[in-house]
Amino acid sequence: MRGPRSRGLTARLARCALVVGLLLAAAACGEPGKDRVTIMVPWSDTEFKAFYSVIKAFERDNPGIDVEPQITRALTQQLDAAVAADAAPDLAVLPSVGAIAKYQKQGELKPLEVRTESYVEPFRSLGMREGKVYAVPVKADVKSLVWYVPKAVVPPPPENWPALRARPETWCLGLESGLVSGWPGADWIADILLAEEGADTYEAWVSGRLKWNSQQVDDAWTAWGDLIESGDPEAASTRKFSDATDQMADRTCSLGHGALSAMGLPADGVRDGTYTFVTPSPKALEVSADFVGKFSDSTSAERLIAYLASESAQRTWVNRPGYAISANERVTGYADPAQARIADMLRSGHTLCFSAADAMDPDVTAAFYRAVLDYANGKDLEGLLDALERVQQTAERETPAFAAPEPLCATPSRP
Secondary structure (H helix, E strand, O other), rough: OOOOOOOOOHHHHHHHHHHHHHHHHEEEOOOOOEEEEEEEEEHHHHHHHHHHHHHHHHHHOOOOOEEEEEEOOOHHHHHHHHHHOOOOOOOOOOOHHHHHHHHHOOOEEOOOOOOOOEEEOOOHHHEOOEEEEEEEEEEEEEEEOOEEOOOOOOOOOOOHHHHHEEEEEEEOOOOOOOOHHHHHHHHHHHHHHHHHOOOHHHHHHHOOOOOOOOOOHHHHHEEEEEEEEHOHHHHOOOHHHHHHHOOOOOOOOOEEEEOOOOOOOHHHHHOOOOEEEEOOOOOOEEEEEEEEEEOOOOHHHHHHHHHHHHHHHHHHHHOOOOEOOOOEEEOOOOOOHOOOOHHHHHHOOEEEEHHHHHOOOOHHHHHHHHHHHHHOOOOOOOHHHHHHHHHHHHHHHHHOOOOOOOOOOOOOOOO
């Protein structure tokens, strides 16, 4: 049980120093005499500022609670280490939907008394196990977006991948992202496979029922390779994703793929339509979310996670910098027109399929990212896909309890 703490200044400073040593940053160290709630998050810059504004609103309404965000760029490793050392935070953003099942089976993740009926599928069910809520999707994204500058790309990009392969524009391409370098390509390949083969094939691939060296998966990789050929793929393996999207501004490249929150586009340019998007997967969209789960029995932590899931907090969050999207169907007031368009896609009858790499066995995901970098650097695709299939089979033997979360895809209706 984690209850109120009243400690001296020396002990508090020591604890703060430990947090800073373990993590890249600690946003705050709490005031003596208050009930402390720790929450581990991966966000930085504008995304963190938006989140922190929500936290400050919670603290104003709950003056006896002090929230201490712990920021880490190595969320998977840091959370695993903290749990193993019996030093887990009260709350944490979970590194994948697979982690929800893992921590729940280990008895580490606590069930929540939080209402999530207003969250659209598949987000709602992915946070549940055995009829109980274990995680809340506090921040959602749509990944199936192709961004461009209308004044520079005429006519507008077509809304299907085969036609895009025939276009002359250069793609903005960056695959470097620290420990998870390769993820932009993994998302892109998954998006192509979903659009070309449909949700059933997508789910079969993510679950391991469709082999990595199948024709459908090979075709998706090949299509991606054709698309990026003009964007210097070898250089892209060491180019930061954020640097690549910056090149759209000076017309070094013309098209970019990814979620709005990841693109790093200037807010005023998105708001006034200087940058806009099309969806090459008009019927089925690849989506993702940041889920928060609870690792302690703290009643204050329960209060915080209920607040983060509330319509009030979600409405505040989506209208702060950082381009958050809410999976709560009742949150519809977006000041930014582009955000409003994207949010409406979650409630407009599209089939929504959760990000493939976020639902795979962690070893398979890591191998997927490495293969993306190797393919960009010119390695043979057949050999890479055969190797990925071997990783898949090894993972199934060594972690037979792991299963891809369900339902991975769903088609919510407009309320």
